[in-house]
Amino acid sequence: MAEVQRTFVAIKPDGVERGLIGEVVNRFERRGLKIVGMKLLKVSREMAETHYGEHKGKPFYEGLVSYITSAPIVGMVLQGKDAVTLARNVIGATNPLNAAPGTIRGDLAIEIGRNLVHGSDSPESAKREIGIFFKDSELVNDWTRTVEKWIAE
Ligand SMILES: Nc1ncnc2c1ncn2[C@@H]1O[C@H](COP(=O)(O)OP(=O)(O)OP(=O)(O)O)[C@@H](O)[C@H]1O
Ligand SMILES: [Mg+2]
Structure with a gap:
């Protein structure tokens, strides 16, 4: 049975630098996920x-921290049925080389160290990550979209 979930999605510095914010947000909106939080921010080393x-401890760790702190990101909280898996499917495989065409990474990226977007990998990770990037007061918790019944039964 599909469960309504929240997930944390971020447009990484390469997506912001490349002017792809609108393109990326559009893909989640069109799919039907509801945006309940969104902001542009510079990630501190501590947050990263x-x-x-x-x-x-992994070989790519230092590069990853320096990448994610190098320019602003756009953080989003998306809500919907099975939002965690749905968002990961919209994003595509971690290595863009293996990401299917039609996914964000499969259409817009070419290598793993510049894979444009982050998406939580489980509801537990989502909860933890939303807590790192958003205060509860920054999320819209009291909004039912009028189109909701045309997106999910
Ligand atoms: N071998 C690697 N070389 C360079 N960067 C890597 C490598 N493996 C992972 N990364 C970076 O670390 C991020 C986190 O890796 P993870 O295994 O959690 O993948 P993911 O869950 O698909 O991606 P994300 O957490 O960003 O949504 C990747 O998105 C990528 O930016
Ligand atoms: Mg991950």
Whole structure:
């Protein structure tokens, strides 16, 4: 049974630098996910280390922290049925080389170190990541879209 979930999605510095904010947001909007939080921010080293803690010690870790802190990102909280998996499918495989055409990475990126977008990998990760990037007061919790019934039963 599909469950209404929230997920944390970020347009990484390469997406912002390349002028792809609108293109990326559009893909999630068109799919039917509801945006309940969104902001442009510069990620601090501390936030990056918390967010990517699971990768500490890996060969790409320092490069990853420097990439994510190098220019602003756009952080978003998206809500919908199965939002975590849905968003990951819209984003595509981690390595853009293997990402299917039609996905963000499959259409707009070519290598893993510049893969444009982040998406939480589980509802638990989503909760943790939303807490890193958003205060509860920055999320819109009291809004039912009028189109909702045309998107999900
Ligand atoms: N081998 C690698 N070389 C360079 N960067 C990497 C490598 N593996 C992962 N990364 C970077 O670390 C990020 C986090 O890796 P993870 O395994 O969580 O992939 P993901 O869940 O598909 O991506 P994300 O968490 O960004 O949505 C990747 O999106 C990529 O930017
Ligand atoms: Mg991940």
